[in-house]
Amino acid sequence: MNKYLELAIGFARTGVTGYGGGPSTIPLIEFEAVKKYKWMSEEEFGEVLALANTLPGPIATKMAAYIGYKVKGNIGAVVAILTHVLPSVIAMLGLLGVLYSFSHSPIVGGMVQGVTPVIGFMLAEMAYRFFQNGKKGLGLSKMILFSAISFILIQLVGLHPGILIATFLISAFFIASRKEKAANTTPKDVVELKEKSS
Secondary structure (H helix, E strand, C coil): CCHHHHHHHHHHHHHHHCCCCHHHHHHHHHHHHHHHCCCCCHHHHHHHHHHHHHCCCCHHHHHHHHHHHHHHHHHHHHHHHHHHHHHHHHHHHHHHHHHHHCCCCHHHHHHHHHHHHHHHHHHHHHHHHHHHHHHHHHCHHHHHHHHHHHHHHHHHHCCCHHHHHHHHHHHHHHHHHHHHHHHHCCHHHHHHHHHHHC
16 A cells, blocks of 8 residues: 555544544554554554653644654645544534534533543553563563653653653663663773773
């Protein structure tokens, strides 16, 4: 299948079925990008999601832009964004009057309450998989420690998640750079450094 068509179909589906805003759409985007079309690995998706959370704007649109660009460059990004956003915009304009007139209906309220547990489960399942991936990379004790710190800072202190993610990303960058530098330092370099210092 043509890649542009794949992007159009995949992101049109996420735009139409993504009930409840950006966070509820992320598992749908992950399904299309990782499982169905295999545009990226689960690990890469997690990295992109973390980076997208540090930037301003709707998370789903940023994810669509990145994935579209990765698959088919600038035009791919435009296709992914438009096909993700347009169905929702058209549906919203078409149904706004109808929904507004039935906004206080117990039937509509029941429909909303019926969908909420499904969204909650999807987010919990995605969070569990991210936890498992983090455990592989960091180990169980560090993963629990960082999760606890994140919970305290976001829920109790009220720190914006973007600031926390940016802090973790910057810290990880410096730690990885230091490790790479240490790994590239050969025993001969160590001997030379000791001779220079003495």
